[in-house]
Amino acid sequence: MNYETGSITQERLPGVEAPPSRRKFLIAAIVVAVLAVVGWAVFGRGESDGAAKTASGEQLAAISVMVPGRTVVARDVTTTGSLAARRDMPVGIAGEGGLVTRVLVEPGQWVAAGQVLATVDRSVQTQTAASLAAQVSVAKADADLAQAELDRAAQLVDRGFISKADLQRRAATRDAASARVKVAQASLGEARARNGRLDIRAPTAGLILTRQVEPGQIVSSGSGALFRMAQNGQMEMRAQMSEGDLQGLRVGSRATVTPVGSTQSFPGEVWQVSPVIDPSTRQGIARIAVKYDPALRPGGFASATVTAGSASEPLLPESAVLSDATGNFVYVVGKDDKVERRSVKTGEGADNGIPIAEGLNGTERVVISAGAFLNPGQKIKPVLQARKG
Structure with a gap:
């Protein structure tokens, strides 16, 4: 019996996946290609895209930079607090x-x-007032009688029918009766005033x-x-602010108040700044006056944005400011076009950029893009961009 010998060729059937080793190779190749494209887009566009070479032939990345100068930036402070009646x-x-x-x-x-x-x-008080009114009438009658008797005695004293001492006694009786009238009238006035205060009235x-x-x-x-x-319906927000935020705050500063749970905001202004700081919380209170609205309920909670003055500061785009575990920083192009890391302190974000409160004076060349791909001391080709605004 004859047997044929030869090699057996394995063919992949339709629907059967590639071996795992080949699949890993394909994935690795795709990753390498993506990294190559990104690296070329950032650093390797060649001399035609603005890259440069050193004397040794090393290619330099063309990086956009700007000199920010200084811009007047409103200092806005965000705070929270409770709503209350101003008075x-x-x-x-x-x-x-x-x-x-x-x-x-x-x-x-x-x-x-x-x-x-x-x-x-006031039923009891009304009767008391009526009794006192009657006493005033009695006192007036007694005073009238005493005056009449004094007048008759004055006519008889000249004829010698009564003595001058008797006339003086009658005058004293008249004066006493007049005084009793005044006492009765005062008592009646007091009772009426008390009765008037029984009703509870708005002050x-x-x-x-x-x-x-x-x-x-x-x-x-x-x-x-x-x-x-609430006196005259006046409302306010009592904003809790740190002592640092209170430093630049002035009476008349504008504010925007937003009650919790509402999307509606109300304009206001600071009418009083706390003269003291709570030693336990290190905070003070700024009282923000707002016009009455049914949505402003005393006792409720609200947030506010207060314009606490303005400052002249460098203004950078968001892409220029980086951060890590040590804080915020930017890259500055220094001597020989080498980048240097500079720690900065940012202010409240503005609509057109991020103000830099500390760390820059505005005359530096600051990297505004691709900073995440740079390292301190790396040499680049800076491409100056015009400052906006």
């Missing part, structure tokens, strides 16, 4: 109190100065915030505040 006025019993018969206002209602907020029963025009009294309640001078109101 929160407690309203209580001014008189002796009693039984509340009616409550005439509700929270959220506007009232005028002197308007009655609640009435107190000034404003907005009723809370109501703590109901009809049938017995109130007295010890009952505390029965109403709370």
